[in-house]
Amino acid sequence: MPWQNNNGGNGGPWGSGDGNGPRNPWGNGPQRPGGPSGGGGGGKGGPDFDEFIRRSQERLRGLPGGGGGKAPWLYILLAVLGVWVVFTSFYRVDAQERGVVMRFGKYVETTGPGMHFKLPAPIDTVVKPKVEQVSTIDIGSADASSENLMLTGDQNIIDIAYTVRWKIKDPEQFLFQFAEPEETIREVAESAMRAEISAATLNAAIGPQRAQIAEQVRVRSQELLDSYRAGVDVLGVDIKQADPPAAVDAAFKDVSAAQQNAQGYLNQARAYSQQLIAQAQGEAAAFDAVYAQYRLAPEVTRKRMYLETMENVLAKVDKTVIEANGVTPYLPLPEVQRRARAATTAAADANSNQ
Structure with a gap:
């Protein structure tokens, strides 16, 4: 081996050729049948890499899901990857929303309400603004x-x-x-x-x-x-x-109140003016009607107007005017009526006192 010295020793970088140097970092493993570890050289043997690999494989086989030398985290990684792809590739848009799809931050499309598919995150991301919300x-x-x-x-x-x-x-x-x-x-x-x-x-x-x-x-x-x-x-x-502004609000309200009062007086004056105009127009229409009748029968109309005027003038006078031949021109009819009323009142008082 390359770590053997010229004397056939098994020291290498962790031991001397004569076997008296420092121990190797792995210690002396169990000896194989047929001689010490580390090959055909003599002494206490160097590091046994085959034994180290064998023990590592045995530990891996002892883990859950281990076997045949395959690491279990490979299956775990594939399962996590599948779940991540499924849950980040489908999205749902509500009725009042719109789905804005971005691929690496760049706008791709806008989707309407419903279920949609996209590339898994972080490749595609979706923002859902509420377009129907006021x-x-x-x-x-x-x-x-x-x-x-x-x-x-x-x-x-x-x-x-x-x-x-x-x-x-x-x-x-x-x-x-x-x-x-x-x-x-x-x-x-x-x-x-x-x-x-x-x-x-x-x-x-x-x-x-x-x-x-x-x-x-x-x-x-x-x-x-x-x-x-x-x-x-x-x-x-x-x-x-x-x-x-608040600083002049009070004065402005006073001015507004005065303007409203002035407008109220103007409205009252206009109403009174309209009333007088309507009354004058009515009297003019009545005069026109009388004049039309007067043109048809002047004598009768003149006498009727005279009698109506005298009736208005003498309505509160204690006189009765009768125009007829052979009739006494004056009859004290109002005096007789007053005496009759006085007698009726006295009789009523006497009956109440009894």
């Missing part, structure tokens, strides 16, 4: 905890709070076009609102044009987001508050 972004505060001040077209300041409702329109653009899509939507909506408020007066923004401004903000925001390829559908903008 999300909201609140800008400003309606509870006076903070102010969102904007400048109107007539150089006034308004404190406005509103909510933007949106949902995902294109999952690919929504996931890959912007790092923070919600922050982009907020900034676009605020920019659109400032542009619309700057073109309106304070009174219009507070009152009659609130709905119109909200719709214009929605349209402008959608146009900007589409130009950015954000993959977002803006469903609506709801203005929750549009008031002057």
